[in-house]
Amino acid sequence: MSVRITDAAFEPWSQLAKYQREQAGQAAKTGATAVFVGSMRDFNEGDEVSGMFLEHYPGMTEKYLEKISATARTRWELEDSLIVHRVGELSPGDPIVLVAVWSAHRKAAFEACRWLMEELKAKAPFWKKEQLAKGSRWVEHNTPG
């Protein structure tokens, strides 16, 4: 179970491959791996977005993501989970979030991955500020899942 916040651009697929390699001996137990990757769009609420600043609450953000990762393991039979979230200055197309869940069977993996993503969006302390042609604005609400 791992939670990472990074202020540098990250490549989700190589992070995933690296994490899987580090789970030595686990592969035989995990019949199912569910992965979600969310990236930055170049449009929002009808406006073109040229850049983004992502703020977080160092300490609380990690604690919250660790808490939901632990809760997921009590609700589903999971072997492991990984959450990576970007902060700082982003450009359109940049990966923002990676959520991966490993379990014996697909139902738990799909459900826990979706649940972790929705919990993250609803309550993890992150805030987005968008750069538009006419200035910048804080995003006030997330799009429904």
Added chain:
Amino acid sequence: MRVQVRFFAALRERAGTPALEVEVPAGATVARVWSAAVPEESFTDNVLAAKNMQYAGFDSLVEEGDEIAFFPPVTGGAG
């Protein structure tokens, strides 16, 4: 007693500072800390609070040295 106050995102910009220290009476609530920190602004539904890095209600009691954070609704993730 003294408590540490932190602001994030739009509230940090409105407050003009990321952090400050305020003096509140013993038995004060999170709401009392808010009025000590930003007396010119009333609480709205768009303000969330955390005490020592865990979500807390406005009526939650604070203690000496607590870190109380105020921030707008969160907008992390993507997709």
